[in-house]
Amino acid sequence: MSTHLVWFRADLRLHDNLALAAACRDPRAQVLALFIATPQQWAAHAMAPRQAAYIAAQLNALRQALAEKNIPLVFHEVADFAASVEVVHDVCQTHGVTHLFYNYQYEFNERQRDAAVERRLTNTVCQGFDDSVILAPGAVMTGSQEMYKVFTPYKNAWLRRLQAHMPECVRAPERRDAPTVTAGETLNFTYPQQPFDAMLFPADEKAAIAQLRHFCQQQAAEYEAQRDFPAMEGTSRLSACLAVGVLSPRQCLHRLLAEQPEALNGGAGSVWLNELIWREFYRHLLTYYPALCKHRPFIAWTDRVRWNPAQKAFIAWQKGETGYPIVDAAMRQLNETGWMHNRLRMIVASFLVKDLLINWREGERYFMSQLVDGCLAANNGGWQWAASTGTDAAPYFRIFNPTTQGERFDKNGEFIRRWLPELAAVPEKAIHQPWVWADKQGRTLAYPRPIVDHAQARVATLAAYEAAKKSEA
Numbered sequence: 287m288s289t290h291l292v293w294f295r296a297d298l299r300l301h302d303n304l305a306l307a308a309a310c311r312d313p314r315a316q317v318l319a320l321f322i323a324t325p326q327q328w329a330a331h332a333m334a335p336r337q338a339a340y341i342a343a344q345l346n347a348l349r350q351a352l353a354e355k356n357i358p359l360v361f362h363e364v365a366d367f368a369a370s371v372e373v374v375h376d377v378c379q380t381h382g383v384t385h386l387f388y389n390y391q392y393e394f395n396e397r398q399r400d401a402a403v404e405r406r407l408t409n410t411v412c413q414g415f416d417d418s419v420i421l422a423p424g425a426v427m428t429g430s431q432e433m434y435k436v437f438t439p440y441k442n443a444w445l446r447r448l449q450a451h452m453p454e455c456v457r458a459p460e461r462r463d464a465p466t467v468t469a470g471e472t473l474n475f476t477y478p479q480q481p482f483d484a485m486l487f488p489a490d491e492k493a494a495i496a497q498l499r500h501f502c503q504q505q506a507a508e509y510e511a512q513r514d515f516p517a518m519e520g521t522s523r524l525s526a527c528l529a530v531g532v533l534s535p536r537q538c539l540h541r542l543l544a545e546q547p548e549a550l551n552g553g554a555g556s557v558w559l560n561e562l563i564w565r566e567f568y569r570h571l572l573t574y575y576p577a578l579c580k581h582r583p584f585i586a587w588t589d590r591v592r593w594n595p596a597q598k599a600f601i602a603w604q605k606g607e608t609g610y611p612i613v614d615a616a617m618r619q620l621n622e623t624g625w626m627h628n629r630l631r632m633i634v635a636s637f638l639v640k641d642l643l644i645n646w647r648e649g650e651r652y653f654m655s656q657l658v659d660g661c662l663a664a665n666n667g668g669w670q671w672a673a674s675t676g677t678d679a680a681p682y683f684r685i686f687n688p689t690t691q692g693e694r695f696d697k698n699g700e701f702i703r704r705w706l707p708e709l710a711a712v713p714e715k716a717i718h719q720p721w722v723w724a725d726k727q728g729r730t731l732a733y734p735r736p737i738v739d740h741a742q743a744r745v746a747t748l749a750a751y752e753a754a755k756k757s758e759a
């Protein structure tokens with residue numbers, strides 16, 4: 287009899303899980319599941335304690351759901367990836383595993399680990415799947431078989447490819463004809479954990495599917511009009527589910543097309559589809575350019591920018607005490623919930639890099655340490671976009687003005703007031719420059735003055751980037 291082992295990593299779900307479905311295809315096979323926590327590895331990547339708590343919750347829900355299918359989940363905790371290779375080997379030996387099934391992860395260390403596992407398992411057939419993307423890396427290439435470096439042509443090619451090869455979702459496995467499995471005690475790992483808000487991030491697969499359905503039915507058509515305004519609930523808030531694999535992007539695609547059939551033709555819902563394609567773009571890039579995983583910039587000369595080592599300013603940014611209300615409200619949202627609206631991610635990233643001239647890698651790491659949806663590809667892509675070091679990034683001379691960004695995207699200061707109670711007394715029209723108002727009134731505020739003058743910072747940043755660019759010649 288064959289014994290199939292499904293190694294779960296960032297794919298904590300039953301539905302549309304390619305590795306799980308393949309492992310369960312033969313009804314006679316015995317099926318086991320495995321999850322390995324690697325706290326030391328997670329710490330090296332500054333994984334947020336909120337994300338660790340999210341993974342723990344999803345893992346327990348998955349274990350219960352697997353038990354209902356009579357699939358036992360084996361859990362181990364080891365320090366790092368090197369040790370996890372040995373665990374997989376030992377589990378295969380102990381249980382006489384004939385076939386190992388897993389879904390690919392595209393980050394450099396993860397790929398090295400998987401290659402090591404495949405080398406180590408000489409008596410086990412190993413099969414990997416492109417599960418965390420709609421189209422596999424390598425499926426969307428230029429005519430000369432290169433990875434696209436610019437998003438729009440990539441997107442057009444991606445859509446053409448999708449229409450020619452629409453991937454279907456696979457079903458959750460049937461209950462297996464095997465001894466009854468009980469889920470057992472709650473699993474946990476030693477990594478620090480911080481509670482996440484289950485109202486904001488679906489606590490299990492069922493809740494995630496319900497949230498996806500609700501968004502696609504009720505909100506996707508309005509997404510284009512609402513997505514840039516952080517005071518509105520205009521986006522799906524599914525990023526944490528997608529990051530740890532409680533939902534697959536194929537489920538998102540098919541639910542969107544079921545509710546908004548014109549999304550593929552540029553109609554209602556197409557802007558949301560665009561975001562799913564950005565997600566794929568960054569994942570494909572990471573696979574094609576593994577140096578991105580080592581935080582190398584895409585544009586080499588930007589590595590010569592002389593960054594400001596200012597620790598005080600960096601801490602003020604982290605705490606949301608820069609004196610720029612939109613930046614501070616955003617950072618407090620991040621610190622308190624583990625999530626930040628996309629428009630605000632762009633604003634605070636631009637502020638850190640282009641107003642404070644602090645190395646984008648510091649911001650990238652800080653985001654990872656806080657985000658419940660932290661994901662290397664999207665986070666690195668977002669930071670390199672904002673810092674103008676990435677492929678198809680904002681040009682280096684494009685510098686957001688944090689005051690006018692606030693005025694445009696949080697006109698009445700509704701979002702700012704939600705996160706900065708110390709500005710409660712400031713009238714609506716003054717909310718984006720509270721100190722200008724306070725000085726005129728002869729008042730003091732329990733809120734910092736701007737830590738940097740935007741106009742001066744802009745000039746200094748342009749000079750720093752231009753000096754780096756010139757030194758290339």
Ligand SMILES: Cc1cc2nc3c(=O)[nH]c(=O)nc-3n(C[C@H](O)[C@H](O)[C@H](O)COP(=O)(O)OP(=O)(O)OC[C@H]3O[C@@H](n4cnc5c(N)ncnc54)[C@H](O)[C@@H]3O)c2cc1C
Pocket residue numbers: 513521522523524525526528529561562564565566568626627628629631632635653657659660661662664665666667668669672
């Ligand atoms: C500096 C910076 C850092 C970021 N870090 C992360 C990160 O660590 N993890 C993460 O998932 N996203 C990251 N993003 C992308 C984006 O901000 C979030 O995906 C989005 O805000 C999540 O909210 P949502 O689920 O409501 O998104 P929606 O607007 O509903 O979008 C749907 C899904 O598409 C994907 N998506 C949306 N926008 C992007 C994008 N620009 N790039 C890649 N994928 C996208 C996400 O999976 C998201 O859940 C970052 C963006 C910036 C500018």
